Amino acid sequence: MVAIEPLPSTDIESKPSNSTTTGVDSNSSNRLNADGGVVSSSGDKATAAGYASDGYETASETEVGDDDTVSDNSDKSYAVEHEHQQQKSEEMSTVSKDPTYEDALNDDEFKQKLLAQMNEAKVEGNKLFGEELYEEALLKYDYAIQLAPEMSSSSEIRSICHNNRATCFFKLGKYEDTIKECSKALEINPTYMKSLLRRGEAHEKLENYEEAIADMKKILELDPSNYQCKRTIIRLEPLAIQKREKMKEEMLGKLKDMGDSILGKFGMSVDNFKAVKDPNTGSYSISFQR
Structure with missing residues (x-):
């Protein structure tokens, strides 16, 4: 093996290498010329900056043969980068083998499949609802709900399915x-x-006017600008008052019947008691009369 010493020339500045090779082949048959140049086996003369005949440049000023020591900075950078890539690869391998990481990934994928x-x-x-097959549609909505009844990320779909x-049921008259x-x-x-509105409509169908008004409110x-709800409240309030009065009358009638059955044992009747309504409060007071 022939080692090539760097030329002691101050006239030529070594050009940066464009090659990734760290040295020339140690088995080259190049030889030193008398004027300090290098003559290749083909007879061409080379300078310290490069081969004049073919335009190739040396990899670095210090040619490396079988020596393991590399002085080129690019080689050091390559070694550092290679070590960094290897370390990163090992870290990714460690993460991918982590059971917790795999479980989290599988759990997320499972949830996404459930939502789909x-x-x-x-x-x-x-x-099915569009085809007016309401019973069949009910089963589909219930199936969707039961797929993930407790999963937090499914709450939106579950609430929609309950509303649907x-x-x-509203279409079937099951209020x-x-x-x-x-x-x-x-x-x-x-x-x-939408659920508040639907529930209010169902309450109205069942003459639960108070409850319907509560949902509209x-x-x-x-949504303070919802004029439909305002009109509904105005329409339902008289019905609610009428129902309250009717319920009071029914309640008083039941109390009278019960009172007559008890007071009759003592020779008295509920008619001996008069209920007087206070116009200011709407409450009743009871007075005894013979």
């Missing part, structure tokens, strides 16, 4: 079930105005 299945069932239910079930489903939807989402709290 729930949404698919909901869409199928909507299609309420709408199906009690409508109210139950709306209440379930509102437990998940208390500001769900909740909607107005969320």
Whole structure:
């Protein structure tokens, strides 16, 4: 092996290497010329800056043969970068092998699949509802709800499905079930105005005017500009008052019958007691008369 010493020339500045090779082949048959140049085996003359005949440059000023010591800065950078990449690869390998990491990834993927299945069932239910197949639609909505009844990320789909079930029951004339489903939807989402409106309509169908008015007022709290609810309240309030008076009369009639059955044992009747209504408070006072 022939070692090539760097030329003691101050006239030529070594050009930076464009090659990734750290040295020339140690088996080269190049030889020193008398004037300090290098003559290749093909007879061409080379200078310290590079081979004049072919334009190639040396990798560095210090040629390396079998020596393991590399002085080139690019080699050091390569070694550092290689070590960094190897360390990063080992860290990623360690993370990927971590059971906790894998469990978290699998759990997230599982939840995403559940949400996709729930949404698919909901869409199928909507299609059946559009075809007026309400009983079949109810089953699809219920299936979607049961897929993930406790998963927090499924709360939106579950509340929608409960509301859609309420709408199906409303179409079937099952107003009690409508109210139950709306209440379930509102437990998940208390500001769900569609459920409040649907429940209010169901209450009106059952002549639960007080409850219907309460739902309309909740909607107005969320949306003060909802004039439909305002008109509904105005329409229902007289009905609510009328029902209250009717209930009072029915209650008094039942009390009278019960009182007559008890007071008759003593030769008295409820007619001996007169109820007088206070016009200011609307309350009643009882006075005894013979």
